[in-house]
Amino acid sequence: MSRPRTIPVGARSGRLVATQERKPGEKRVQCVCDCGAQRSVRFAEWGVTKSCGCLSRELSAERRRTHGRFGTTLYTTWARMIQRCTNPDHPRWADYGGRGITVCERWRDFSNFLADMGECPPGLTLDRIDNDGGYEPGNCRWADYSTQNLNRRPHDHKHGRDPETGRYQATGGAA
Template identity: 55%
Template sequence: MAYFIQPKLKIAPGDRYERLVVTEVIPRHVKCLCDCGTEHTVHRSDWGKKVKSCGCLRRESVTTHGMSDSPTYSTWESMIQRCTNPRCKDYADYGGRGITVCQRWRTFENFLADMGVKPEGRSIDRIDNDGSYEPGNCRWATLSEQNSNQRRQARQVLSVINPSAADGGYR
């Protein structure tokens, strides 16, 4: 069996990889200064590979809006789940009947820019109940506004055709 021995990587102070700049090379490690100002030590074998920052890059990519615990974010997340996840309990009433979320609103920041922060006591409402979640078809509505903007249930339609069907045929 043949082994491939990787040549020793030459690393010198001032070398840069992504957000890290080498300040000192010590046995098995490289001391760096991150662009955010944090000092960070990287194992020599990781230099120029998987470590790109002191960790600030990951934190920035995870938290871009700082609203992940807000009612607005929770509403957005629920909207996405109802329309895209067949395992969601409400999928049949939304994604299962063709209700979608527009491409622009697949990103929370765009949804927030278009709808604004969720007012207290209101929830998202589609003006056209057969339309998708998109600008121009959504609003923040009160419970009474939502109740007057519901699609007709099959039970209500049956009661028009056969009044006794609404209560299961029992009188």
Template identity: 50%
Template structure:
């Protein structure tokens, strides 16, 4: 027999669950919560609480909006747009990149999620035009110590689908090997993944249209 879920007494953000509150029109369990901001109540679903979508009675959003309007004045800057984008793709299921971020459990640390100023303080000083935010551990979260500003090439090398290849006592991504040996990335990728060539052969064999292959060098 399944044990009925009970969130009563648990705290999520500023909300503490008081009691079940029935179900919504989709049959999802609702919970009545009290907010620590001053006694305001809120009713929300299990999923919203557990995923951090509802963390207050609405006061966090109001405070965040007031702070953004009042303090930083950077609404039109690349840094602010970067901050907005990482929030959207980790929290909004309708975002076109949500499946690769929030959909697989990637989150933004609470301090950054609630404050652009905190985000700008931690990562803004190292920003340069043309760079984009990159997670060092692609399975980790957006949080201090796990982000950097990266070039498009660095971003590509750090993607989850990148494959590491060992050759000549070294381990590199296919993109790195292709650059080092001046090979076309797709040619090298096909040799290693589709044709099953040993890494050393794939790296040292010139392409068919290369002069070295025709001259025997």
């Protein structure tokens, strides 16, 4: 299909609208984008070029955005859970990853965590039902602080922690 030799004012190509008539022999089409930007497009690209560049930026940003939840309380809860269990440099590593608490493979993806746990109700935080179990769908719930305080490891400081597992020892002392 051949391109018309003239392009009238008001002709549209995607988000671009011609603002001046393009006459035979002219190399460029003067136009305005729906976003308001003025552009000059090569005649050979008229019909192929769809915007001033704003469409490409929007589509690129959409592709990068996976869930749009970065920075929310729920995302921060998830990210901190991952860090406590996987990062030996985390200040709470000894209480989590260092003693064998893991995050199931499914929950390494925030979208899966959100699908399984849902939104955190106001006043509640993430809690593991079995404190020696990992973060996984069957072992986690949203709980208030009083419920969580009833669900803690014993803090028997007389016996100390096992240096290898980080768990409190029932008898004897730290080696």
